[in-house]
Amino acid sequence: MGMSNSLELLEKMNLRVAEELFVEQLNRKNISFEAHVQQIELIDKQVTEFEAAVSMLARYVSLLESKVRSSYHNSPV
Template identity: 55%
Template sequence: LFLFILLIQTHRKYFPSWLNGVVPSTFLTTGLATLVLNCKAMAGKVEQQERDELADSLNDLFSSVSTMIKGELQGTNNLLELLEKMNLRVAEEYKGFGDVASGLRIFVEQLKSKSGCFDEYVQQIDAIEQQVTEFEAVISMLDKYVSLVESKVQSVYHMPPSQI
């Protein structure tokens, strides 16, 4: 319609004269102005709707990003809480190990002090072992001497060794 009215107004001389009576000049001018204003208003409404849609889309985007970031932060927070609990558990267990190690250290010190008391006995045992070794050597020499004496006695009496 707008184009039709614009066409009529700009090219009036080419239209039949009866159209001049049907569409008065003032109507064309005011109608055209009204039409232009209406078109501008409609364009403004369309533009406003597009802006509203864009604003809604951006709002949805920001809400989604915000939700995603909150989820990521919550996940990170959950991991940190788990790590804290694990650290507390490990610290508790190592505290128990520390108590055990302290007890073992005390036990080793007690064993060292007790073994110090046995040092005298260990020295006595070593001395006895040395004496036994020397005694075995003497016995071996005596055994050889007895064998030699026995063979001499047998040779003197000419007796077979089984009869003695």
């Protein structure tokens, strides 16, 4: 009976160690994942800022095109 209890205890200890290792691996992966999430968030912010700049440039180009067209229509040929 003592041997059976020892084997059960050993099995429980092995399972516990395996669980702890699994949790440790998950924690390491989570830390790595968080670094990637931060990079993605930074890239997303930069893309948003870039899109705003492109939008402003598009409006400016449109305004310039309107002025050029207007000057062609108003200039004597």
